[in-house]
Amino acid sequence: MLSFIRSWLPGLPSFQWSILSTNPIDSVLQGLTGACGISVLCNLMRVYLFIKCLSDPEQLSAQRDRLRSPLFFTEILHLCVLSSILSVVGARVGALVVLEFSLRAVSTMLSTRKGSQNSQLFLLCQYSLGCALTSSLSFLQEGAPHRTLSLLLGAGLAGLLTWHTQALVRHVGTMYELHSKQRYCGVCITLLTCWHDIPALLTTALKITFAVAGMAAVYLINKDFLSTSEAMRFWTPLTICYTLLVIYMQEEQQQNPSEEMALQTVFVRMGGLLILMLTVGKWLDVLHILVSLLGEVWCLLRARAMLEVCRSQDCSDSEGVYRRGAERWSPNTGSPRGHSPTSPSIEAAANRSTPERGRDTPTMS
Secondary structure (H helix, E strand, O other): OHHHHHHOOOOOOOOOOHHHOOOHHHHHHHHHHHHHHHHHHHHHHHHHHHHHHHHOOOOOHHHHHHOOOOOHHHHHHHHHHHHHHHHHOOHHHHHHHHHHHHHHHHHHHHHOOOOOOOOHHHHHOHHHHHHHHHHHHHHHOOOOOOHHHHHHHHHHHHHHHHHHHHHHHHHHHHHHHHHHHHOOOHHHHHHHHHHHHHHHHHHHHHHHHHHHHHHHHHHHHHOOOOOHHHHHHHHHHHHHHHHHHHHHHHHHOOOOOOHHHHHHHHHHHHHHHHHHHHHHOOHHHHHHHHHHHHHHHHHHHHOHHHHHHHHHHHHHHHHHHHHHHHHHEOOOOOOEOOOOOOOHHHHHHHHHHOOOOOOOOOOOO
16 A cells, blocks of 8 residues: 555655655654654643742733633644644654754853743753653664554653643642642642743753754754765755754743744744755755744744743843842942942051051050
8 A cells, every 4th residue: 555655656766755655653652752752841830930920910811811821722732733743753753853952052052141041942842742652662663573562651751741731720720729828738838849940841841852862863963974975965964954054042031032033043944944955955855844844833823922921021030130230239330339439548548547566555564
């Protein structure tokens, strides 16, 4: 049946329909695991942003209402669409997306000021996280004797985590404000004391995930090359493309990005990878990049409300850092308030009036 379908496909040069030769069940399970990972990330960020809005009296109630749990049907639709997209995208393009985001994340962390937060990065990495999970599973399960069973167990565990985090979002959106005041719900009491640690927990999990995915991405890209010269012909333009993308992202980070700027950045990144694949890649990679563009846009549109809340909170946090720094230093003298500098003339007069030791001390006869 597969050979009959391939006979009707266009015979373009270097066009390999490798997606038809892989096990479709494994691809679906890997895509489902990646989609569940994205859902867990979004659910935890929704809980964090909702509690942060409640703890800040200046936040509008309209922002809190937008962070409440979405409809069950929309969550299922979002999960199905992401699973389909991640199942179609091949391991090669997924590895390229992982490497691009890893370089971008490292550049962002190095350029971020100490004491400031960039919570938008958790939401901007949604699709990259899905590709990281699928690439890691492809690398870790390659050649395994019971690969399908292992992927099924992993997808089941990911689905269980997704279900629990969705239940947590619904509970926090409806009962947290009441339970946090009366203090008789164990889940709400735990969140009341530990909700500040959610970004640190997500940061640690993402670092581990992308560290494993980075090694898997390098292996998945290099395994298709037969010689070193062929690998160099691919890695050299890829390095140049990624360097230009990182420089572009550095310029975009100088200002608080809006929704239009975030979408524009996605088109620039995927456009760069598309031109690269048209030069040194395969036709199937071009198709996968177009599908990846659809996945990136879908994730950003789905998290639009959370991104707006993150932008407003990041701006308020940055203003708070600057305000605390201005309160610690005097604007005129540049010294800490409450400790005015001593004038040089006063110090000289004090030194002249202080008797030297032994000169004015009476001697005992």
